[in-house]
Amino acid sequence: MSNFTPQTVAESAYPGQTGEIRKAYFKNAPINYQVINGESVFQNDIILHDHELSGEPVASEGTGRTRSTAKWPNKIVYYVIDPNLPNPQRVYDAMAHWEANTSIRFVARTTQRGYVLFRNGSGCSANVGYSGSLQYVNLGGGCSVGNTIHEIGHVVGLWHEHTRVDRNNHITINYGNIAPGTEYNFDTYAAQGYDGFDYGNTIDLNSVMMYGPYDFSKNGLPTITRKDGSLFSIQRNGLSPLDIATVQAMYP
Ligand SMILES: [Zn+2]
Structure with missing residues (x-):
């Protein structure tokens, strides 16, 4: 990694800490995760329980998906x-x-x-x-x-907003700017083998769950932009109207 310090929001990073990157299966999907302070950390701030990780895929039925x-x-x-x-x-x-x-x-x-x-x-x-x-x-x-x-x-139960399955219709992930070994933070939930749903038909850049454009940058260039290449702002003030609607859809 370069010595460039990417713009990160506090909850999307363990500041200054890099954990050992390990591979395992989670929800039947091969994933990379980091071990930081003895915890298995995926997508930078999502903790995986040890019992959710296995060295090999397990039979795909109910439990994991339900979980x-x-x-x-x-x-x-x-x-x-x-x-x-x-x-x-x-x-x-x-x-x-x-x-x-x-x-x-x-x-x-x-x-x-x-x-x-x-x-x-x-x-x-x-x-x-x-x-x-x-x-x-x-x-x-x-x-x-x-x-x-x-x-x-x-x-x-909310995922990071940029891991929506339809995100490529709305944003560009610039993999060439992502610090090596951290690319998995930009995988969609489906690519990681998770269940999930995309609320609405566009990404919500105002979501409190959205990553910033420079998160995990290795070179000071944006890792996420709009489709036209422009930058965007994120906020951590509170739930956006679409966050609230998403939760309403999950918990009617
Ligand atoms: Zn998060």
Whole structure:
């Protein structure tokens, strides 16, 4: 990698950290992922459970696919905030934003088997969708309320916006500008063997789940542009109208 520091949003990077890149099968698809601080990290801020990874493809039926699309029963996300997490107010603020804009509700966990633990970590990362057991949101010191809103997006099942299957109709991925070994961050969810759906018929560059144009650049040139080659801005203020509509479609 060059010494160029690409523009990244905090939750889309483990700043300054590069993990060992490993290959495994996930949802029956060969993937690359990084091992950072002992965790298996895919697409930079998505944590894979060890039990989701295997050395070989497994028979394709139900469980994995169900897990990949899993939704929180009754739209309730049970949570625990680790008492050692600095600035827990950012989690409460992010949850309040979700409750004000969607039908998702957050309830402090008592005895539920499936719940999300917000804890201190390096970078910001989360498991995608409901796992039915303990799952995590890791929040480093640099993770803002907006970053936490993004990570909760993963918790409820949102993918990164640029991994839409139809994204090539709307954006160009400039693979020649992507740092070697990080190309997998730009694969669509389908290319990775995941289930998913594209809400609407165009990419939402205003989505809180959208990567920035310079993420993972090796040379200071954009890794993502519009089809006409122009740049775009991303935001981490909150859910966009289309984010909200997507969640509504997932949790009617
Ligand atoms: Zn993310």
